[in-house]
Amino acid sequence: MKSAALMAALALAIPLAPAAADPAADPISTLVGQLDLEKYKATIKSLTRFGDRRQGTERNRQALDWIEAQLKSYGCTNTERLQYQYTQPAPDAPPAKRAPGIPSGGAGGPPGQGGSTLFGNRIPTGVNTDPMLQPDEKLRALNAEQTPVGTSQRENVYCTKVGATHPEEMYIVSAHMDGIGFGEAANDDGSGTALVMELARIFSAPGVETDRSIRFALWNNEETGLNGATAYAMQRKDLQGIESPKGSGKYPEPKWLGMIQHDMMMWDHGMPIPKLDAAGKPVLDAKGQAVYVSPPEQRREADVNIEYQSVSKQAEASAKLAWAFRAANDKYATNYPAAVGFHMTNTDSTPFMDLVPSISLRENERGQQIGAGWDPNWHQPSDVYATYSDKDFLLGLNAAQTTLAGVAQLAGARIRK
Numbered sequence: 001m002k003s004a005a006l007m008a009a010l011a012l013a014i015p016l017a018p019a020a021a022d023p024a025a026d027p028i029s030t031l032v033g034q035l036d037l038e039k040y041k042a043t044i045k046s047l048t049r050f051g052d053r054r055q056g057t058e059r060n061r062q063a064l065d066w067i068e069a070q071l072k073s074y075g076c077t078n079t080e081r082l083q084y085q086y087t088q089p090a091p092d093a094p095p096a097k098r099a100p101g102i103p104s105g106g107a108g109g110p111p112g113q114g115g116s117t118l119f120g121n122r123i124p125t126g127v128n129t130d131p132m133l134q135p136d137e138k139l140r141a142l143n144a145e146q147t148p149v150g151t152s153q154r155e156n157v158y159c160t161k162v163g164a165t166h167p168e169e170m171y172i173v174s175a176h177m178d179g180i181g182f183g184e185a186a187n188d189d190g191s192g193t194a195l196v197m198e199l200a201r202i203f204s205a206p207g208v209e210t211d212r213s214i215r216f217a218l219w220n221n222e223e224t225g226l227n228g229a230t231a232y233a234m235q236r237k238d239l240q241g242i243e244s245p246k247g248s249g250k251y252p253e254p255k256w257l258g259m260i261q262h263d264m265m266m267w268d269h270g271m272p273i274p275k276l277d278a279a280g281k282p283v284l285d286a287k288g289q290a291v292y293v294s295p296p297e298q299r300r301e302a303d304v305n306i307e308y309q310s311v312s313k314q315a316e317a318s319a320k321l322a323w324a325f326r327a328a329n330d331k332y333a334t335n336y337p338a339a340v341g342f343h344m345t346n347t348d349s350t351p352f353m354d355l356v357p358s359i360s361l362r363e364n365e366r367g368q369q370i371g372a373g374w375d376p377n378w379h380q381p382s383d384v385y386a387t388y389s390d391k392d393f394l395l396g397l398n399a400a401q402t403t404l405a406g407v408a409q410l411a412g413a414r415i416r417k
């Protein structure tokens, strides 16, 4: 027997008559038009108030509280937290054993991560672990608390746009909210976190409806090894599509249709170039090797990189998802194109990639380009808001346009007048 609550839910699920809508208006174009560079910048700027948001610290927990409050204020009021335990190793502990990587490709250069090959000029990469390398004293003080050694609880936060006709199915749109390096984690990953928050704001606006659900998720502990996203995938994969309580029309974990991760959205200045001295001569290191630097200006060919992983179990469907996003970029992005690659790696979509079609959006390819040092601010004290120009912020906004349009098409978005 059907409960009154279910009957009410079914009544709501009937598509509304389009009588009041203008048939010529494209709702996706209207929604993309609501993304705004100044709002996107302001959200990134607000996130930098919590320093590098390192996992396990008070500044990380405050950032999570702030993100949740913002999501609620946007109308994405059904926020939830997912708890998990994380063990912070002692500083002198031997490094954790890593799973063997995906074998890299060709003979053009050394192997990169995710199956890539490191072609061309390179800059060494690494994580800054020295707080004294942060020249801004106020920021150094803000980042002073270290993660306590040992096991304690961590949290992710998410909210969900419930689908009007298919609440039992959803797309996951996500980024990681933690950072490292003693900067402000403005690009890695304030830029992705702000993107997800802006989409939550637009999809939660009065009058916006989608057929399918969309979950906006901010993961913790990405920088320690994708621990927050992995905890979510493990805890919730078997809950997919279960109506609970039975007959309620409510699906605490809708079936996953696609996972779209955002990680470092703003810096695409191209391949490192030789560093020159005052006389215009190439600078050499102690071994007599040329020293390279990142170009100071964004390259004219800057693009959004959409990646999937070719050796994942969901590779074929993930490729299809990637190309759908490329097409959404062609149709709706205002300034920058998108490119598709097949070496997605080292990001929170990895724990999902064998379970559900999964892609990541980035400023560069993670394996070949970021791995070759194309982003000099990566995990460095220089990853602060002031480092980035409006062109950099605009690249992030174009990634937001791409995901907004791609997800709006897939989830069936419309605007009620």
Ligand SMILES: [Zn+2]
Residues within 6 Å of the ligand: 176, 188, 189, 222, 263, 264
């Ligand atoms: Zn990141």
